[in-house]
Amino acid sequence: MMLGNLTREIRFLARDRGALFWLALALILSVVAVSFGVAEVRDQRDTIATLVEEDAADRANALEGQEEWGSAAYYAFHLTYAPPSEFAFAAMGQRDSSPWKHRVRMLALEGQIHEADTKNADFGLVGRFDFAFLAASVAPLLLILLLYDLRASERTARRHDLLVATAGASWQLWFPRAFVRMIMLTLLLLLPLWIGALMEGTALSAIGQASFVLVGALLIWWLIVELVSRINASPSILLTSLIGLWLALAIVVPALSKAAIEANNPVPDGGEILLLQRETVNDAWDLPKEATMTPFVEEYPEWREYATIEGPWAWKWYYAFQQVGDQTVAPLVGQYRQARLSRDRQAGLLALLSPTSFVERAFEKLAGTDAAAMIAYEDAVRDFHAELRAFHYPMLIKEEPFDPNVLQRLPAYVPSATGD
């Protein structure tokens, strides 16, 4: 019985040019979003591959002929990066606004991390056109266009009573009719995503969860359309109401939530961190050496006996004030990190108010492109930088004789697996 209902409505849909148009549009948009995403991700991987290749050569070049630990550390840059996950093509998320690659050296780190903040790409209110955006914002609109006037158009055509009288029960008609449209829309949106996932080697669990989230969100939107379109009003009034609801849930609520969260959790500017650190480091030149060395050994008591600087210049003093530069901005950095995390937490709660935000966040989480993933990458850079310091400090601070062979054992940055 149900199957008969479905085949009947599939054949009916096949003759409905309006519906076919929206479905074709869904497929095209999905293909475009997935292609853009895959191209972008591959582009980023190429960029990383090129940088990785250059990285070792550049460093070897920089270290060539160095005769001091200090200058070797000064000139050697190290590439750090967060490679896009196998699902990042579907949701670029914070990768568009947070840096995912750096070239760091032994100098004060926080400034190097946040320098990149100042040249963020800005995609404005709507963000990048990736699959997550399509699924979260555009798909509901397509669903509305497919479903809003199922009943109303039949009423206007004076066919409603005949249809319902013939079907016997109203649901025998409207449920399969809407269901077929819903299923077709979902499939046409998901098909390119699945192909993209195959190309990218996305884990089955990630793609499964993403599909589940999309279906769930569309079911919620279906429910909304269903409730609204039961109102005995003209198609244009229904459409206006539904577009209004869509605007509210997909655009206004997320924007207001974002504004409220940002107002509620002031985040120090990355530029502020950069500036404070620069000032600290620059000022250190004019301060008595103890002003640098005292806070330094507070952090590293093990170097206390080497902390007296004689003479006007020493590399260890130079690196100590780099270190102190980081220590000075540490509270600000902690604040910045905490504020971003609590923004993210609150955004997670408020996302329950808007299926659009919910879908976007779920996709970014699966893609490893959410705020947490970007902060985790920054933390990985900090860890790596700490390794660099741990490697260099013994030679620098004890002022051991220079041995270029030791530099062969410089720590190498290894990106953590993303997307989990």
Next chain:
Amino acid sequence: MTSPLEARSLSLNREGNNVLDGVSFTVAEGEIFALLGGNGAGKSTTLLAFLGFLEPLEGEVLVNGTSVHGDVASARSAIAYLPEAAALYGHMTAYENLDYFLHLAGKPASRDGLDAALDRVALPEEARSRRLQSYSKGMRQKTAIALALLRETPIMLLDEPTSGLDPVAIDEFHDLVKTLAQGGQTILMVTHDVYGACQVADRVGLLRHGQLVGSFSAGNGKRIDTETVHAAFAEREVA
């Protein structure tokens, strides 16, 4: 014996206006009952009540002895409904329309079955594979009548079935309805056409401002007298 169709003191409001006021009648199995009345008298409303689209304010409507309100689905499955100015799908052919609606009723028919019904309403063969948007009004009406035939239900509710039909087609339609009634189908039709109603119906009811104000039966093998009904109709309308 229960009647296939019965209205018991049916009163009904539409958007606050009293549209039917204490209407009672029965239609027996194999009987053709024509409900006559002017515009806005409540004829179409009566049919919609039998289909369970409108709830009685007072009284009730029964299909095969069961209150429609209690079991809408079985009432509807017993009834083929030809709406006023039936609009089938313009972007589909006659075959496709019939096929769709018959599937919707859970009672699909073969192509031969469709052709047989379309033959009975004399829809030209060449038109059957054309989209309905290219049809004349009468051709569309014929297609809708064919749909009602194909439902093969014990009861038919026909709202202005002859509107848009030419005189020849009207005569053919009347013959068709009589044949159906002889085959046992119960027919309640609604019309303004006094002459037509008297030609075809076993009984004519006169509806005015939501009240059944007259009833005329054929008897002794004679048709209902058109003059009498027309006089009653006209008098009531003027009053």
